[in-house]
Amino acid sequence: MEDKIEEGGSTTRPLLLTESNYDYWKNRMKWYLKSQDEAIRRATQVLWTPPTAIVDGVEAVKSEDQWTAAESTTCAANSKAVSTIQCAVRPSVFKIIQNFETAKELWDALQLTYEGTKSVRKSKLHLISTWFESLTMKDDETIADFEKKSSLYC
Incomplete structure (x- = not known):
């Protein structure tokens, strides 16, 4: 994007x-x-x-x-x-x-x-951290598809 x-x-x-x-x-x-x-x-x-x-x-x-x-x-x-x-x-x-x-x-x-408030920012950071830690590229996924998927959260 x-x-x-x-x-x-x-x-x-x-x-x-x-x-x-x-x-x-x-x-x-x-x-x-x-x-x-x-x-x-x-x-x-x-x-x-x-x-x-x-x-x-x-x-x-x-x-x-x-x-x-x-x-x-x-x-x-x-x-x-x-x-x-x-x-x-x-x-x-x-x-x-x-x-x-x-x-x-x-x-x-x-x-x-x-x-948002500090607690909202902290929750958002936690969600993003969790998402990032679980981010993996599938074997049948192209780099372009993976990039599109990962850019949805950034």
């Missing part, structure tokens, strides 16, 4: 996530975001929250004009990561992530959608 890559190979345009390329997309997107700026990639790993300050003994969200340069930079990195990820998915996938406002939430939602 031949891989079909609809987009890619560009430093100015992220790879498009499809129904079947999540693992490839995830790795390429990580490096694409990192190439834009390490802070942008980090936004997918660390939950951004609006800066707060203590006002009259109560914690409150700061107005944007009170943000420090570092707080503004972190917010911008989150916004760039969100925008980049949104541009790298089809409309059907956008529905999954459209209501999230942080890059980490988007990243985690896509990971959960395509990889």
